[in-house]
Amino acid sequence: MSTAQKTPLDENVPRATASARTSHVSRHSASALxxxxxxxxxxxxxxxxxxxxxxxxxTFLSLGNMRNVLEQxxxxxxxAAVQTVVMVVGGFDLSVGATASLSGAVVAQLMVNGxxxxxxxxxxxxxxxxxxxxxxYLVAYLKLSPFVATLATMTSVSGMxxxxxxGTTLYGLPEGFLGLGQGRWLGLPVPVFVAVGVALIVWFVLxxxxxxxxxHAVGGNDEVAKLSGVNVDRMRFTAxxxxxxxxxxxxxxxxxxxxxxxxxxxxxxxxxxIAAVFLGMTVSREGVANIVGTLVGVGILGVLSNGLNIxxxxxxxxxxxxxxxxxxxxxxSRLSHKRTS
Amino acid sequence: xxxxxxFALAATALTGTLTLTGCGGDAAESAADSGDTPQxxxxxxxxxxxxxxxxxxxxxxxxxEKGWEVSVxxxxxxxxxxxxxxxxxxxRDVDAIVMGYTSxxxxxxxxxxxxxxxxxxxxIDAGVEPWDQYTLNVTSDNTQxxxxxxxxxxxxxxxxxxxxxxxxxxHPGIRARTVVAEQLFAENGFExxxxxxxxxxxxAQEEALTYVQDYLQAxxxxxxxxxxxxxxxxxxLGATQAIESAGAQDVVVASMNGDDFAIEEIKKDGPFVAxxxxxxxxxxxxxxxxxxxxxTDGSRPETNHVEVPGTPITRENASQY
Numbered sequence: 334m335s336t337a338q339k340t341p342l343d344e345n346v347p348r349a350t351a352s353a354r355t356s357h358v359s360r361h362s363a364s365a366l367x368x369x370x371x372x373x374x375x376x377x378x379x380x381x382x383x384x385x386x387x388x389x390x391x392t393f394l395s396l397g398n399m400r401n402v403l404e405q406x407x408x409x410x411x412x413a414a415v416q417t418v419v420m421v422v423g424g425f426d427l428s429v430g431a432t433a434s435l436s437g438a439v440v441a442q443l444m445v446n447g448x449x450x451x452x453x454x455x456x457x458x459x460x461x462x463x464x465x466x467x468x469x470y471l472v473a474y475l476k477l478s479p480f481v482a483t484l485a486t487m488t489s490v491s492g493m494x495x496x497x498x499x500g501t502t503l504y505g506l507p508e509g510f511l512g513l514g515q516g517r518w519l520g521l522p523v524p525v526f527v528a529v530g531v532a533l534i535v536w537f538v539l540x541x542x543x544x545x546x547x548x549h550a551v552g553g554n555d556e557v558a559k560l561s562g563v564n565v566d567r568m569r570f571t572a573x574x575x576x577x578x579x580x581x582x583x584x585x586x587x588x589x590x591x592x593x594x595x596x597x598x599x600x601x602x603x604x605x606x607i608a609a610v611f612l613g614m615t616v617s618r619e620g621v622a623n624i625v626g627t628l629v630g631v632g633i634l635g636v637l638s639n640g641l642n643i644x645x646x647x648x649x650x651x652x653x654x655x656x657x658x659x660x661x662x663x664x665x666s667r668l669s670h671k672r673t674s
Numbered sequence: 675x676x677x678x679x680x681f682a683l684a685a686t687a688l689t690g691t692l693t694l695t696g697c698g699g700d701a702a703e704s705a706a707d708s709g710d711t712p713q714x715x716x717x718x719x720x721x722x723x724x725x726x727x728x729x730x731x732x733x734x735x736x737x738x739e740k741g742w743e744v745s746v747x748x749x750x751x752x753x754x755x756x757x758x759x760x761x762x763x764x765x766r767d768v769d770a771i772v773m774g775y776t777s778x779x780x781x782x783x784x785x786x787x788x789x790x791x792x793x794x795x796x797x798i799d800a801g802v803e804p805w806d807q808y809t810l811n812v813t814s815d816n817t818q819x820x821x822x823x824x825x826x827x828x829x830x831x832x833x834x835x836x837x838x839x840x841x842x843x844x845h846p847g848i849r850a851r852t853v854v855a856e857q858l859f860a861e862n863g864f865e866x867x868x869x870x871x872x873x874x875x876x877x878a879q880e881e882a883l884t885y886v887q888d889y890l891q892a893x894x895x896x897x898x899x900x901x902x903x904x905x906x907x908x909x910x911l912g913a914t915q916a917i918e919s920a921g922a923q924d925v926v927v928a929s930m931n932g933d934d935f936a937i938e939e940i941k942k943d944g945p946f947v948a949x950x951x952x953x954x955x956x957x958x959x960x961x962x963x964x965x966x967x968x969x970t971d972g973s974r975p976e977t978n979h980v981e982v983p984g985t986p987i988t989r990e991n992a993s994q995y
Contacts, residue, residue: 392892401891405884500727502908504935515919587880592915593935595908597722597876642888648871 374615374626374662378633385640392643400521406635407524408433408583408590412602413609413627414528414535415579420610420622421539422572423552424472424479428487429606432464432577433584433599435494440510440585441503441594450510458581464490465577469570487603494596504593514589524586531579536624548572552621608659609634615662633658712742712969715763717781718774719756721748723875725906725931725952726775729798732958733772740966753780760784764791770965773797777846778805794968796961799952802850804979809968812960813847814952815981819930820851820905822986824858826928826948827901834863835900838889840882840909842872848905851930855903867899872909882912883919890920898922904929907936907949914939914946932987932995940992950984951995957982 385393392398412429419426436457443453464486471482516523539545550558551568559565583602588594612633613626637658641651714737720726730746737744745763749756756776763771764787771788773781778801785807788795797811805811827837837859841852856866870885872878882904890898902917902925904910910929917925925945929936932951939946960982964975987995 389892395891397894398888398891401887405887495722500722501724502933502935504938591879591883591912593879593911595722595724595876595879598880601874601877638884639888642885643892645868648873652873 372616373665374612374633375629377658377662378629378636381633381636381640385636385643389640389643393640398639398643402635402639403525404522405639406631407522407528408587409602409605409609409634410528410628410631411531411583411586412580413606413613413631414532414624415576416606416610417613417622417624417627418535418539418548418572418579419479419576420614421548421552422569423555424569424572425483425607425610426468426479426573426576426580427483427603428464428468428490429576429580429583430600430603431487431490431494432461432580433587433602434595434597435464435490435497436461436581436584437588437594437598438494438497438503438596441506441588442497444506444510445503450507454510454585457585458578461577461579461581461584462574463577464580465574466570468577469573472573473566473569491596491600498594498596500596502593502595506588506592511589511592514586514591524590527582527586531582532624532628539624544568544571549621605634608655612659612662615665633662712770712965713766713768714742714744714770714772714965715760715766715768716744716746716772716774717749717756717760717763717776717784718746719749719751719753719776719780720875721746722750723775724908724933725954729954729958730774732954733774733798733961736958736962737965740962742965742969753777756781757784761787764788764793767791768793769969771795772961772965773800773808773811776800778808778811779846782807794974796965798957798961799847801979802846806978808978810961810964810975810978810980812957812980812982814957815983816847816850817854818981818983819950819952820854821858822950822984823928823930823948824855824903826986826988827903827926828858828862828864830926830947831864831900835865836867837864837901837903838868838870838886838899838913839866840870840872840885840902840904840913842875842878842905842909845875845905851905855905859903864900867893875908878906878908879912879915882909883916884912886913886916887920890916890922890925894920894922898925901925902927902945907931907933910946910949911935911939914944917945930984932984937987937992937995940987940989943989948986948988950986952984953982 412433416426416429439460440453440457443456444450468483468486471477471486472479512523513527514524518526539548547558547563547568550561550563551565555565584599587599591598609630610622610627612630613628614620614622616626616629617623634655637655638651641654716730716733718726718730721730734744734746747759749759760771760781761784771793773785773795775798778785785795789807794809795807797808799813801808801811801813802816839852839856842848856869859866868889872881874881886902893899902913904913904927907929910927914927917927926947927945928948930950930952932949936946936949940949960980967973
């Protein structure tokens with residue numbers, strides 16, 4: 334009995350060991366879950382690539398197709414990159430698509446009427462900055478909600494695009510300008526280099542500059558940022574200006590790629606850009622907007638569209654699947670975030 | 675902060691003034707209704723489309739020349755709004771309603787209400803089949819448009835082959851054209867290897883570009899289709915750009931509407947070989963003449979559905995346009 338009977342201390346040893354094991358396992362599973370959470374979207378992206386690669390290896394994985402995918406997502410990548418900046422400061426911009434349309438309309442109308450290409454491009458970029466400044470002023474200084482402010486701006490900007498184009502398709506643009514959207518450099522489409530350039534600038538500013546850190550601070554907690562001496566209003570204002578500028582640049586690339594401009598050609602990019610940023614937020618451990626994640630989001634949307642086109646899947650099914658994947662990615666991220674916290 | 679408050683005040687005042695000005699305009703328009711001048715309310719859901727804008731503007735010009743008072747409303751594809759706008763016009767007791775390029779199914783609520791109020795409803799290209807609720811609908815002959823454009827691809831490839839279709843199912847006219855083209859291709863030894871429906875007409879050109887680009891990537895060289903048939907010119911232009919970008923040989927494109935950018939593309943002797951110009955002057959002219967007769971003696975046309983053929987534009991005659 335004496336040998337067989339366990340003392341409370343003896344009993345505690347295996348309990349402690351089990352507890353340690355449980356804790357070890359739970360730490361492992363928590364870190365695995367964390368890894369899955371932060372890497373799940375990237376994993377999903379890789380799975381998409383693998384699935385289409387297996388289904389159509391000779392086509393999907395060819396260099397030519399990869400080049401096509403990059404070309405097709407370049408404009409979305411530019412708009413999504415600047416949308417990321419706005420979402421880092423805790424807002425969002427519904428007017429990015431309309432701004433791209435308006436800038437494209439302005440550059441085309443000016444060139445069709447004989448303006449110098451550089452002058453037309455500068456004017457279109459200035460229009461983007463102006464729209465961004467109006468958004469920034471409304472949100473940062475007049476304290477309008479980003480939804481209301483940018484929805485209103487989107488409506489007005491869209492109307493301005495109709496006024497500029499007079500509702501028609503503008504075409505007959507100079508060859509020099511078409512190089513921006515249709516040209517090749519080192520075998521790759523020029524829009525890809527523009528998108529990479531914009532993404533690198535956004536990444537650098539967000540990660541390595543005071544401006545980027547202040548944007549993050551404002552997005553994290555604007556009260557704390559304010560108490561730390563950050564000019565919150567100015568930070569919000571600049572983020573919207575960046576979004577306006579980037580959107581107008583995307584509008585220029587789009588107009589050049591299509592060799593024409595209409596009042597609505599850039600509009601569909603607004604929702605896609607927000608979807609890309611949301612997908613990208615699931616890549617971040619903190620669930621915040623980040624440029625690397627956004628590019629993964631852009632990649633998912635682009636690969637999905639390209640792959641399903643190659644498979645000959647109906648447009649309607651494509652649309653359904655795209656929505657489904659966005660919901661699945663964001664919901665998974667939310668669920669795993671709840672569990673880990 | 676004070677400046678911001680002042681700015682906000684000024685913005686509010688400006689918005690208020692603009693709103694009141696807008697309301698004032700409506701009031702003034704109603705006041706101008708003397709009873710002798712016909713009041714015509716035009717409704718469209720897609721003024722942003724080049725062909726629609728062309729037709730609606732053409733109608734407005736001709737109607738204004740006749741001395742009618744014309745108001746044009748665009749609902750931007752919002753048919754709930756369009757029906758409400760029509761009901762507002764009925765309340766204003768307009769003398770006639772014109773539906774421009776609208777869907778008869780989606781606009782039926784407003785149109786039926788107009789008929790109940792004994793207001794005639796004239797229509798420009800607003801339905802592919804006869805409908806008793808219209809006093810007159812003059813439309814393009816969608817069967818002829820589709821036949822002539824598909825024929826351009828068939829003639830370029832008398833031995834048949836493969837063809838891609840790009841349509842827009844939400845548009846009744848384009849849906850009807852797609853059905854006709856599909857049947858014609860099947861009868862002439864063509865296999866329809868893809869039938870893409872445009873999701874966003876606002877970005878039809880880019881969507882068609884991307885779709886054809888992806889298709890040609892998956893089917894390069896000898897596997898490429900012989901032709902791409904598009905239900906309207908913007909999609910045809912996108913397909914043309916994809917073919918040129920891919921460097922695909924002997925793939926021809928045909929579409930319809932006769933938009934000026936499509937005609938310019940045909941003149942280049944590239945892949946874009948044909949479009950069919952919709953005869954808007956004749957279509958609009960018939961509607962205006964019929965309305966004029968109604969305003970003069972109150973008589974309505976005997977036939978309420980008229981189809982007008984289009985004019986094929988190919989490399990041979992493109993320079994004339």
